[in-house]
Amino acid sequence: MITLLSIIALGFFLGMRHATDPDHVIAVTTIVSRQRSIRHAALIGALWGLGHTITIFMVGSAIILFGIVIPPRVGLTMEFSVGLMLILLGILNLSGILRWITETVTPLQEGQHSHPHGHGDFVHTHPHGHTLEKHGHAEDATPVSWMDRTFGRLGVYQILRPLAVGIVHGLAGSAAVALLVLTTIRVPLWAILYLLVFGIGTVAGMMLITAAIAVPFKFSESRFVRINRGLGLASGIVSLAFGLFIVYQMGFVNGLFTHNPIWVPR
Numbered sequence: 001m002i003t004l005l006s007i008i009a010l011g012f013f014l015g016m017r018h019a020t021d022p023d024h025v026i027a028v029t030t031i032v033s034r035q036r037s038i039r040h041a042a043l044i045g046a047l048w049g050l051g052h053t054i055t056i057f058m059v060g061s062a063i064i065l066f067g068i069v070i071p072p073r074v075g076l077t078m079e080f081s082v083g084l085m086l087i088l089l090g091i092l093n094l095s096g097i098l099r100w101i102t103e104t105v106t107p108l109q110e111g112q113h114s115h116p117h118g119h120g121d122f123v124h125t126h127p128h129g130h131t132l133e134k135h136g137h138a139e140d141a142t143p144v145s146w147m148d149r150t151f152g153r154l155g156v157y158q159i160l161r162p163l164a165v166g167i168v169h170g171l172a173g174s175a176a177v178a179l180l181v182l183t184t185i186r187v188p189l190w191a192i193l194y195l196l197v198f199g200i201g202t203v204a205g206m207m208l209i210t211a212a213i214a215v216p217f218k219f220s221e222s223r224f225v226r227i228n229r230g231l232g233l234a235s236g237i238v239s240l241a242f243g244l245f246i247v248y249q250m251g252f253v254n255g256l257f258t259h260n261p262i263w264v265p266r
Helices: 002-018 022-032 038-066 072-105 143-154 157-184 188-221 225-253
Strands: 113-119 122-128
Touching (some): 022 038, 022 072, 022 157, 022 188, 022 225, 038 157, 038 188, 072 157, 072 225, 157 188, 188 225
Antiparallel strands (some): 113 122
């Protein structure tokens, strides 16, 4: 019983530590930077952790139970996908910042003024008047409005976004976690239990991280608008740069696009 409790405790705390990996934190930061609620940010962390746990548990269990060996090219492709996802998240984050910069430096025309306003959860600032022809854009011409029109009928796309990011990250780390478990835990059922507890720890750790990340965004939104925009810009740049680094590392240094791919699960 002591051994089993040790496995559970180790899995939980290693899962929490796993949530602090740089690519994980960067990915959720780009999502959380748009949140105005610490509670919603923690929910995003929980959904990310759930997606991550689903992949870790499924792929890891297959490796443990059936001895599946992941080829180097497949492993590199999984990690390469994380880089592509970080690039996409960075671009999406920067597109909103660039829109704000463009609107800020555009000279105001006669009869126009500028102040922040929202469309759903999309908050931005641009010059406008109080007539329809002076508004600056149609009410449905914002990124969030487009997503609402396109995916709103599904009713769950807000949930699927962090969940999908977590699933992709789980693909990149599942083999390493499973192989580590195999070297220390010889009983398959205990090893699978470790994966489950590891996932629960990851969920808990990511909830704490996303809640902490949301604090400066929330309290700088109305008091320090420039700092808030700067934080959003920084998160987008870091996500884009780190994604490009991973793509280069996996694609060219580790040989995904060559005839001799080299991949060591980590």
